Amino acid sequence: MTHVNPAPPRTAGASAPLRQRLAELRGAVHPPRPLDARALAALTANPGCRRRALLDGAGVDKTALARALGSPAPFGQSQFAFTRGHAFESRVHADGGAELVRMLRAATADGSPEPLAVEVPDLTADGPVGRAARTTLALEEADAAGPGVWTVLVHPMLELRVADAPVHLEPDALVVSPDGTRTVVEVKSFPILDGAADPAKVGAAVRQAAVYTLALEEPAAPGRVADVVLLVCPKDFSNLPTAAAVDLRRQRAAVRRQLTRLTRLADIAATLPPGVTFDVDLPGAELAEAVAQVPATYAPECLASCELAFHCRAAAREAGEVTVLGRAVRGELGSLGTLAEVLSAAHGGSCAGHGEGHDTDGEEDPAVAALRRAAGLRAEALAAARAQAGGPR
Numbered sequence: 001m002t003h004v005n006p007a008p009p010r011t012a013g014a015s016a017p018l019r020q021r022l023a024e025l026r027g028a029v030h031p032p033r034p035l036d037a038r039a040l041a042a043l044t045a046n047p048g049c050r051r052r053a054l055l056d057g058a059g060v061d062k063t064a065l066a067r068a069l070g071s072p073a074p075f076g077q078s079q080f081a082f083t084r085g086h087a088f089e090s091r092v093h094a095d096g097g098a099e100l101v102r103m104l105r106a107a108t109a110d111g112s113p114e115p116l117a118v119e120v121p122d123l124t125a126d127g128p129v130g131r132a133a134r135t136t137l138a139l140e141e142a143d144a145a146g147p148g149v150w151t152v153l154v155h156p157m158l159e160l161r162v163a164d165a166p167v168h169l170e171p172d173a174l175v176v177s178p179d180g181t182r183t184v185v186e187v188k189s190f191p192i193l194d195g196a197a198d199p200a201k202v203g204a205a206v207r208q209a210a211v212y213t214l215a216l217e218e219p220a221a222p223g224r225v226a227d228v229v230l231l232v233c234p235k236d237f238s239n240l241p242t243a244a245a246v247d248l249r250r251q252r253a254a255v256r257r258q259l260t261r262l263t264r265l266a267d268i269a270a271t272l273p274p275g276v277t278f279d280v281d282l283p284g285a286e287l288a289e290a291v292a293q294v295p296a297t298y299a300p301e302c303l304a305s306c307e308l309a310f311h312c313r314a315a316a317r318e319a320g321e322v323t324v325l326g327r328a329v330r331g332e333l334g335s336l337g338t339l340a341e342v343l344s345a346a347h348g349g350s351c352a353g354h355g356e357g358h359d360t361d362g363e364e365d366p367a368v369a370a371l372r373r374a375a376g377l378r379a380e381a382l383a384a385a386r387a388q389a390g391g392p393r
């Protein structure tokens with residue numbers, strides 16, 4: 001339900017040689033795919049992935065790439081879900097913004113006097129640049145509105161400069177309170193059940209909202225931005241809206257950090273041999289070879305945020321990488337990077353960099369020690385179970 005209009009790719013501000021290199025990587029006949037808030041937010045979900053950073057930076061259409069690789073993206077909405085989502089969003093905005101203001105005040109325990117009026121300005125204009133200018137004007141008008149007047153901006157257009165190029169972003173709504181505070185509203189189709197929602201989906205929504213708040217901090221739209229996003233979702237199993245205010249300060253800091261790292265595309269591109277391209281018109285096998293040249297950091301979270309997730313998961317499984325087990329397990333295993341190393345360590349074998357379960361300083365590796373202890377306990381338990389099964393009844 002978050003709509004994004006075409007905008008110039010963020011490589012527009014890159015140096016000419018880098019722009020040319022990125023165009024080669026994309027395949028010069030293909031127009032660059034502009035970044036959107038979802039893509040920017042997803043980068044922070046897996047900040048270490050150079051593959052994603054490069055493909056997004058080059059403006060490669062990852063959905064088409066995943067299809068060409070034979071692992072289509074798990075994203076997309078059915079017509080039914082789209083229609084239902086549209087009906088839900090219309091309901092959120094149905095009463096001229098008053099319901100949205102009511103939900104925000106309730107979710108943030110806002111103790112200010114009852115609204116005297118709710119303005120919903122018309123933001124229609126030509127193209128993303130015109131719409132961004134119209135949004136800036138509407139924000140200025142909201143700041144100048146009298147006491148007790150709230151303003152709801154439905155599908156405003158914001159501009160964020162990423163690597164020196166403008167990216168146009170369209171949040172679901174912005175609410176401006178009488179004191180000038182701007183709160184980003186995200187309307188989502190996943191439900192809030194008994195006051196709780198899927199943490200992964202909430203996390204993705206908050207990261208996306210964090211991108212919008214960064215756009216609101218740009219000099220073109222100065223103003224106070226709330227530290228929370230108002231998440232509006234269907235309540236339980238109904239199509240009735242309910243809302244929660246979710247703190248986004250941590251995500252905003254992470255997104256800001258990540259965006260500054262995005263400028264290092266030149267370093268990633270420089271590691272690739274000449275001639276490598278991700279032109280989606282190439283045969284799948286050639287593309288797979290090209291994609292494999294860029295290091296990836298697969299994690300199960302990719303399944304919810306990146307179009308290449310099925311391809312990267314298959315590659316990670318084939319290589320026996322422990323990342324397929326999730327970041328928490330990966331963290332526990334220290335420098336054991338593959339399942340073969342883990343099994344070898346558990347059963348007393350030596351593995352790369354670990355000798356006989358000791359690290360390079362001769363200290364016992366805690367991950368190896370824990371694995372050996374777990375393997376020993378499992379063997380004991382199995383032996384006991386076997387003895388019991390074979391004993392007198």
Ligand code: SF4
Pocket residue numbers: 046049050051052296297298299302306307308309310312
């Ligand atoms: S799916 Fe692949 S390319 Fe996308 S973020 Fe995960 S590892 Fe990186």
